[in-house]
Amino acid sequence: MPRTKKPVIEKETIENPYLSEQAKITFFRRETPDSFTIRTDYKVKHTPGQFVQIWVPGIGESPISICSWSEEFTEFHIREVGNVTKHLSQLKKGDTILIRGPYGRGYPVEKFNGKSLILIGGGCGVAPLKAVISYLEKHKEKFNDIILYFGFRSPEDICFKEDMKRWATKFELHLTVDQNPKKTKINYQVGFITDALAKSKLSPENKIVFLCGPPVMMNIAIDHLKNKGFTEDQMYISAERLMNCAIGVCGHCMINGKYTCLDGPVFRYDEVSQLPDTKK
Numbered sequence: 001m002p003r004t005k006k007p008v009i010e011k012e013t014i015e016n017p018y019l020s021e022q023a024k025i026t027f028f029r030r031e032t033p034d035s036f037t038i039r040t041d042y043k044v045k046h047t048p049g050q051f052v053q054i055w056v057p058g059i060g061e062s063p064i065s066i067c068s069w070s071e072e073f074t075e076f077h078i079r080e081v082g083n084v085t086k087h088l089s090q091l092k093k094g095d096t097i098l099i100r101g102p103y104g105r106g107y108p109v110e111k112f113n114g115k116s117l118i119l120i121g122g123g124c125g126v127a128p129l130k131a132v133i134s135y136l137e138k139h140k141e142k143f144n145d146i147i148l149y150f151g152f153r154s155p156e157d158i159c160f161k162e163d164m165k166r167w168a169t170k171f172e173l174h175l176t177v178d179q180n181p182k183k184t185k186i187n188y189q190v191g192f193i194t195d196a197l198a199k200s201k202l203s204p205e206n207k208i209v210f211l212c213g214p215p216v217m218m219n220i221a222i223d224h225l226k227n228k229g230f231t232e233d234q235m236y237i238s239a240e241r242l243m244n245c246a247i248g249v250c251g252h253c254m255i256n257g258k259y260t261c262l263d264g265p266v267f268r269y270d271e272v273s274q275l276p277d278t279k280k
């Protein structure tokens with residue numbers, strides 16, 4: 001039997017999909033005791049809701065959503081929870097990080113010209129929605145009402161405080177904190193954001209809802225919206241799953257046959273509502 005000849009692979013033609021690019025930190029701001037914003041000179045075209053992989057050599061790689069961008073920069077809002085994010089929290093202006101992406105499907109905001117948009121976010125989940133708001137601030141005239149429901153654990157946990165003030169002048173902003181243990185002087189409600197949503201007079205006509213936050217918050221919000229007559233195909237959720245490759249190879253991020261890194265992280269709710277582990 002003749003031996004099959006091995007194909008010759010030209011090294012130069014192999015593209016490495018894991019290759020990261022160096023990006024310089026041009027700005028660092030602490031937002032809350034456990035979260036911070038970094039601006040980098042990484043420049044990418046993306047859809048709001050997409051994410052990148054930030055790599056800290058020797059420590060690990062984390063998926064992080066793009067929360068703001070311009071022709072000149074890309075910003076990320078990051079909560080310190082473990083090794084990678086704690087390392088990133090110690091960086092300063094001038095340091096470099098390694099980034100690849102963007103990946104996944106974001107919020108299809110451009111599809112909904114002429115509609116009213118409701119954005120519902122909890123804690124760090126407000127970060128990817130901030131990217132949607134950046135788009136809406138530039139294209140406000142294309143949409144009907146823009147209504148924001150944002151909830152945080154306490155006044156000290158509110159991120160993007162300066163942006164919130166601006167958003168309140170441009171959009172209908174509902175801001176709540178679960179509790180106010182330090183009795184901080186505030187001009188917004190104490191209570192769950194989902195309760196504010198339940199009490200609202202929102203009706204489903206001509207509206208689309210984008211949600212991002214802890215799964216328990218999103219599930220309660222979705223139940224309240226359904227009680228008001230919203231259907232699952234009017235809602236888009238961002239699903240967080242443990243990720244590894246971010247390019248559909250390792251299978252770490254699968255929700256019953258769907259790749260969160262490719263098919264998501266943003267899903268139209270009816271695409272995933274029946275999957276057993278969506279409600280985590």
Ligand SMILES: Cc1cc2nc3c(=O)[nH]c(=O)nc-3n(C[C@H](O)[C@H](O)[C@H](O)COP(=O)(O)OP(=O)(O)OC[C@H]3O[C@@H](n4cnc5c(N)ncnc54)[C@H](O)[C@@H]3O)c2cc1C
Pocket residue numbers: 051060061062063064065066076077078079080081082083084085086124127128239240241242243265
């Ligand atoms: C698509 C996507 C977008 C994300 N965007 C952001 C963002 O904009 N800002 C931000 O702060 N975080 C974001 N995250 C979460 C972030 O990726 C993790 O917090 C980070 O990878 C943790 O890495 P670490 O090494 O610091 O902590 P680790 O030591 O790896 O983890 C600390 C703890 O967090 C848990 N954890 C880690 N990753 C996840 C995850 N993906 N989902 C649920 N629990 C997790 C671990 O199980 C562990 O309990 C995003 C996740 C995904 C999937």
Ligand code: FES
Pocket residue numbers: 242243244245246247248249250251252253254259260261262
């Ligand atoms: S993270 Fe590897 S398949 Fe999605």
